[in-house]
Amino acid sequence: MELLKQTIHEVKSYLAELGFRLESILETKGFEKIRAIRDAKNKINLNDETRKGFEVRAREVFKKFKAAIHLRKEINVYRREHSSIDVLYKKLQEDREHADISHIIKKLHEVVENNIEPEQINDKEDKRFDMSKINFELLRQEFKKYPAKNTLVQELTVAIQKKLNDLILRNPLRVNLQEQYASIINDYNNEKDRQTIEETFENLYRFVQDLDNEEKRTVREGLDEENLALFDLICKPGLSKQSIGKLKKVAKDLLTALKVEKLKINQWRKKESTRAEVKQFIHDFLYSDKTGLPVADFAEKEVVVIADNVYEHVFRQYASANDSVYNAA
DSSP: OHHHHHHHHHHHHHHHHTTOOTHHHHTOOHHHHHHHHHHHHHHHTTSHHHHHHHHHHHHHHHHHHHHTTTOHHHHGGGHHHHHHHHHHHHHHHHHHHTOOHHHHHHHSOHHHHTTOOEEEOSSTTOEEEOGGGSOHHHHHHHHHHOTTHHHHHHHHHHHHHHHHHHHHHHOGGGHHHHHHHHHHHHHHHOSTTOOOHHHHHHHHHHHHHHHHHHHTHHHHHTOOHHHHHHHHHHOOTTOOHHHHHHHHHHHHHHHHHHHHHTTTSTTGGGOHHHHHHHHHHHHHHHHOTTTSOOTTTOOHHHHHHHHHHHHHHHHHHEEETTEEHHHHO
16 A cells, blocks of 8 residues: 555656646546646646656556555545546547547637638548648647647647558658658757747648648559559659659559469468569569560669569568558558
């Protein structure tokens, strides 16, 4: 029981260091309690480290409480404090689970909704928002007035990471976006060179626009996600418009041929013979004068490297023709 008392004290002390009293939740009800929880979340969400610091300490409280649950009379003394910590912890997890970029941006003010155009997707009820249509100057002003800036920025970072993970899963060449994002987060978490919360929000929002532009590249290139990933792997800078058009056809034709002739074998990755067949097929396809990369643009050594990269991509992404990360998406 002493260990439980100590871990609760550690959480309360940690919150106090961040400028919040746990008693603000314990001693309030209704809307006041809701405001207290919101205030606590905002203090905890100062940055990644402060959030992790609270979560680690809270989990220790839960462990100690569970271990002492059989001591019903003695544990009642700590039940309300445990419940308050649990509420905070769960609210933070809910924020993470339900993080959605469009929803977070809309949180700032109704004025945002008046400056964005909904785009229809597959389901008539499913709408997303074109970030390029948002008036950023108005959005920036609304953020300055927002009462829970830290929490909103934390929610935005979680939502961005989700979208970024999905984009990179479908096309590993987007790793440069991860590096760009990591730089923003490192600056945000760096105590010595801490940016203002407004600067962080601006950097994150502009990065959201970069993600939005990358998602729309399929439309601009006239390719779906699968073909775009292959196209990126076989393309290089400095090519003519005609050569780029040729490479788009190569990407489409190669993927179609793989699905029809090689990837229809279920669990092809498990056998050395089928792996070798797929690898050779890719090399032959890309090297062929009829189906492959333009001879005038690609040296033989380049074709070998590109073929190997394409094979590694296909190996990672396709269990079979009908079982891939693209089907899952």
